[in-house]
Amino acid sequence: MVIQRVLVVFNKMKSGTVNIATQIKAKMNELEIDCQLFGYLDNPSEVVCHHPIDFVFVLGGDGTVLFSARMLYKLEVPILPINMGSIGFITEVSASEWLDAFLTYKNGQLDVSKRIMIRATVYRNGKKITDLVGLNDGVIGSSGASKIVRYQIDVNGVSLGEYRADGVILATPTGATGYSLAAGGPLIYPEAEALLVTPICPHSLTKRPIVIPGNENIRVTLDKEQRTKISLTIDGQVEYFLEPGDEVVFSKTSEKTIIVKSDKRSFYEVIRTKLGG
Known part of the structure; x- marks a missing residue:
């Protein structure tokens, strides 16, 4: 070498x-x-x-x-x-x-272990406004006193339904051992080609974590009526504030992090x- x-x-x-x-x-x-x-x-x-x-x-x-x-x-x-x-x-x-x-x-x-990374692309009124990348996860959650966030999720255009929850975690297999695990998500072998959707304290027992193939796009659309401020956090280190009606598209990056x-x-x-x- x-x-x-x-x-x-x-x-x-x-x-x-x-x-x-x-x-x-x-x-x-x-x-x-x-x-x-x-x-x-x-x-x-x-x-x-x-x-x-x-x-x-x-x-x-x-x-x-x-x-x-x-x-x-x-x-x-x-x-x-x-x-x-x-x-x-x-x-x-x-x-x-x-x-x-x-x-x-x-x-x-x-x-070496080749790990996929997650990309979060934020759209506002149909216009792309930022693009963030992380190794662990992207978290959409409340940054205000009220914790309830209203949003919809679709995968490649197919709806997973409407959610009322404290937020949602979009994690890579590397990030499955972090916040997602604490919120009830499963462990995933870190080199798997997959993304994990974990609702945070959903107000419905039918809204469970789901593992999505890594080559699919996951779109989270915030309802236009919200009672709390909402932010997108990447790897627990980078915060970006969202607005009602924003759309966040999560996908894997073409590049990978290579861990010895x-x-x-x-x-x-x-x-x-x-x-x-």
């Missing part, structure tokens, strides 16, 4: 990330691999990268991976997430394992550990 240029993205608020980033840069210099460091405190609008890269280290937690995936997804380069706390659902590699994982991958002995897998633990082992099985 030829790796000539790497980028290290690290969340400075996570303890130990600066130290590990410095270690990575020193080791890359030793291996004669060009290494750029990008540390951040808040959520910058972009990841600054001065030239093309072949590989990305991400230091932090799952939130840091979500941020990095949104910033870098168009590059489709392998990302090695390194967890700086407890093992996350995405960050399977611990801080003590980063060098072994990198060298094993470089020697062609580690597989751990050879120490599988997705099923992480699920068992995190969910207390």
Whole structure:
């Protein structure tokens, strides 16, 4: 595996990330691999990268991976997430394992996991007004005192019906372990080509989560009469305020986030550990 240029993205608020980033840069210099460091405190609008890269280290937690995936997804380069706390659902590699994982991958002995991402395109009065991308999910929900959101969902033009709920979660398989799971949605193997629709506290027992093939478009249309302010949140990190009557079309992106897998633990082992099985 030829790796000539790497980028290290690290969340400075996570303890130990600066130290590990410095270690990575020193080791890359030793291996004669060009290494750029990008540390951040808040959520910058972009990841600054001065030239093309072949590989990305991400230091932090799952939130840091979500941020990095949104910033870098168009590059489709392998990302090695390194967890700086407890093992996350995405960050399977611990801080003590980063060098072994990198060298094993470089020697062609580690597989990658290709994850679909979700795109949320907002239309107002028939006009496209914004386009947002996330690795985990897009959530339409109340941002006001009253929690009830009224909306309709259709898949490729076929109606799933009208909903009165606290909102709706449109999740990727990667995001199925997040908010969707807490709202009663199922787990999905992270490399599956599917999107998950999970109503949030629906006011009807017949409105249940549904798994949709990844190649289909899901349209959420807000009723024109609402009693609350409504927002669209991407990966729990980016918020966009909606208006009554807005339409949000969810689909998968053509690009995928490429995650380097751990050879120490599988997705099923992480699920068992995190969910207390």
